[in-house]
Amino acid sequence: MAIAAPGQLNVTESPSWGSRSVDCFEKLEQIGEGTYGQVYMAKEIKTGEIVALKKIRMDNEREGFPITAIREIKILKKLHHENVIKLKEIVTSPGPEKDEQGRPDGNKYKGGIYMVFEYMDHDLTGLADRPGMRFTVPQIKCYMKQLLTGLHYCHVNQVLHRDIKGSNLLIDNEGNLKLADFGLARSFSNDHNANLTNRVITLWYRPPELLLGTTKYGPAVDMWSVGCIFAELLHGKPIFPGKDEPEQLNKIFELCGAPDEVIWPGVSKIPWYNQFKPTRPMKRRLREVFRHFDRHALELLERMLALDPAQRITAKDALDAEYFWTDPLPCDPKSLPKYESSHEFQTKKKRQQQRQNEEMAKRQKMQHPQQHTRLPPIQQSGQHAQMRSGPNQQVHGSQQVHAGGPGHHYGKPRGPSGGPGKYPPGGNPGGGYNHPNRGGQGGAGGYGSGPYPPPGRGAPYGSSGMPGGSGGFGVGAPNYTQQGPYGGSAAGRGSNMMGGNRNQQYGWQQ
Numbered sequence: 262m263a264i265a266a267p268g269q270l271n272v273t274e275s276p277s278w279g280s281r282s283v284d285c286f287e288k289l290e291q292i293g294e295g296t297y298g299q300v301y302m303a304k305e306i307k308t309g310e311i312v313a314l315k316k317i318r319m320d321n322e323r324e325g326f327p328i329t330a331i332r333e334i335k336i337l338k339k340l341h342h343e344n345v346i347k348l349k350e351i352v353t354s355p356g357p358e359k360d361e362q363g364r365p366d367g368n369k370y371k372g373g374i375y376m377v378f379e380y381m382d383h384d385l386t387g388l389a390d391r392p393g394m395r396f397t398v399p400q401i402k403c404y405m406k407q408l409l410t411g412l413h414y415c416h417v418n419q420v421l422h423r424d425i426k427g428s429n430l431l432i433d434n435e436g437n438l439k440l441a442d443f444g445l446a447r448s449f450s451n452d453h454n455a456n457l458t459n460r461v462i463t464l465w466y467r468p469p470e471l472l473l474g475t476t477k478y479g480p481a482v483d484m485w486s487v488g489c490i491f492a493e494l495l496h497g498k499p500i501f502p503g504k505d506e507p508e509q510l511n512k513i514f515e516l517c518g519a520p521d522e523v524i525w526p527g528v529s530k531i532p533w534y535n536q537f538k539p540t541r542p543m544k545r546r547l548r549e550v551f552r553h554f555d556r557h558a559l560e561l562l563e564r565m566l567a568l569d570p571a572q573r574i575t576a577k578d579a580l581d582a583e584y585f586w587t588d589p590l591p592c593d594p595k596s597l598p599k600y601e602s603s604h605e606f607q608t609k610k611k612r613q614q615q616r617q618n619e620e621m622a623k624r625q626k627m628q629h630p631q632q633h634t635r636l637p638p639i640q641q642s643g644q645h646a647q648m649r650s651g652p653n654q655q656v657h658g659s660q661q662v663h664a665g666g667p668g669h670h671y672g673k674p675r676g677p678s679g680g681p682g683k684y685p686p687g688g689n690p691g692g693g694y695n696h697p698n699r700g701g702q703g704g705a706g707g708y709g710s711g712p713y714p715p716p717g718r719g720a721p722y723g724s725s726g727m728p729g730g731s732g733g734f735g736v737g738a739p740n741y742t743q744q745g746p747y748g749g750s751a752a753g754r755g756s757n758m759m760g761g762n763r764n765q766q767y768g769w770q771q
């Protein structure tokens with residue numbers, strides 16, 4: 262694991278950075294758990310301001326301060342943009358720490374270092390995964406526009422994000438979307454001649470050039486991830502939910518066609534091309550599979566998911582695409598509905614709890630079976646329809662948070678505005694994928710007959726012990742990296758649920 266030399270931690274221009282103690286904040290709730298460490302919602306005691314505290318994982322105190330954290334801090338200190346998360350300061354804890362319940366923290370390290378961020382109510386994964394959640398077309402355009410604006414700003418400032426995915430896109434209740442988690446980010450030069458680490462980007466959002474082993478790449482890697490998110494927003498579930506690298510590549514080829522020197526000049530020189538090139542011809546099927554998408558959406562998606570990174574659209578050109586300039590236009594972020602706070606970590610936890618309760622109820626039922634079969638109640642006229650609208654039926658506005666509603670909202674305005682659908686109307690008509698847990702999304706056909714796995718809730722959670730998580734943005738994509746082409750170490754950047762720590766996983770990064 263790469264570590265910082267003692268003096269290297271001084272990454273700040275402001276002498277006050279790092280001088281305050283974490284005791285200036287009261288931890289309210291854990292909202293995230295990453296490879297990097299825990300993330301808490303906290304309140305600054307003096308001002309009452311709500312912030313997010315990201316604890317830097319220091320599992321092995323002898324190894325010093327992780328270089329990835331230094332990278333993240335350095336990069337965030339130079340980026341100032343409304344669509345990039347704001348790092349407010351660094352605080353430290355000199356002694357043994359307590360968690361939000363006041364229990365001693367099990368961390369071996371005696372003290373701790375935290376990054377203090379502006380607080381954001383949701384991440385896109387958590388928000389999209391709320392039961393019954395549906396986004397409108399203007400809402401999708403609004404989020405996509407902000408994502409591209411933030412990314413364009415990063416790329417102009419020669420920063421590659423290298424981990425664009427739903428849980429790293431934070432959204433507040435004013436509708437603002439900000440790029441977060443710059444732990445894998447790095448500066449790049451435009452000549453693309455430097456060798457960079459190949460082991461970046463969560464598997465489902467990883468572009469073909471990285472999967473084929475390139476070490477020379479640029480901003481186009483982030484644009485592939487943006488394309489995956491765009492398609493996922495329109496489609497309602499991840500489009501490339503591969504279990505491992507070979508399967509990931511295969512899923513990409515099945516939808517985007519098999520690359521050759523004609524459509525991707527130079528592909529045959531990429532290190533692992535010969536090992537992984539498809540053995541049979543595969544046609545590009547994007548337009549056919551997503552034929553129900555709006556014409557301009559499809560045009561843009563085609564250019565984001567170009568196999569050849571040199572032909573992939575840039576963030577700047579994507580912002581000029583017809584899609585953002587034709588009706589319905591992107592909505593004003595402020596006009597978006599306000600939702601109760603939702604982070605991927607919490608939605609996963611809730612689902613796990615729910616599953617445990619269900620299991621328990623099932624077990625109890627088996628232990629104490631009913632002695633008598635009950636007779637069905639006599640139906641009154643009109644009752645039938647009512648009984649059918651069970652909890653899975655979508656009720657518009659059920660997502661809204663009303664003033665004084667539940668949850669942990671500290672002074673942020675709440676509005677009673679309507680809860681729009683997650684997926685645009687007509688987004689999945691008949692040809693779509695009927696997601697069992699999304700309710701009412703399209704009918705049979707489409708994906709069902711295609712190369713994709715049968716309907717389900719995304720890839721399993723692997724070793725996390727949380728099987729059957731949601732599809733769409735609701736699942737932490739597994740992430741397998743490799744030392745050579747797809748084998749070797751099980752290291753990689755994934756959720757902490759896959760175990761391990763990012764610094765161990767990546768070692769030093771270039």
Ligand SMILES: Nc1ncnc2c1ncn2[C@@H]1O[C@H](COP(=O)(O)OP(=O)(O)OP(=O)(O)O)[C@@H](O)[C@H]1O
Binds near residue numbers: 378387757
């Ligand atoms: N500023 C913030 N406001 C609100 N929530 C946040 C904030 N920063 C992070 N989170 C929550 O914590 C989660 C994990 O944060 P982050 O991605 O920065 O940590 P990480 O350790 O790098 O995680 P991972 O390894 O999964 O990428 C996010 O998905 C988000 O839900």
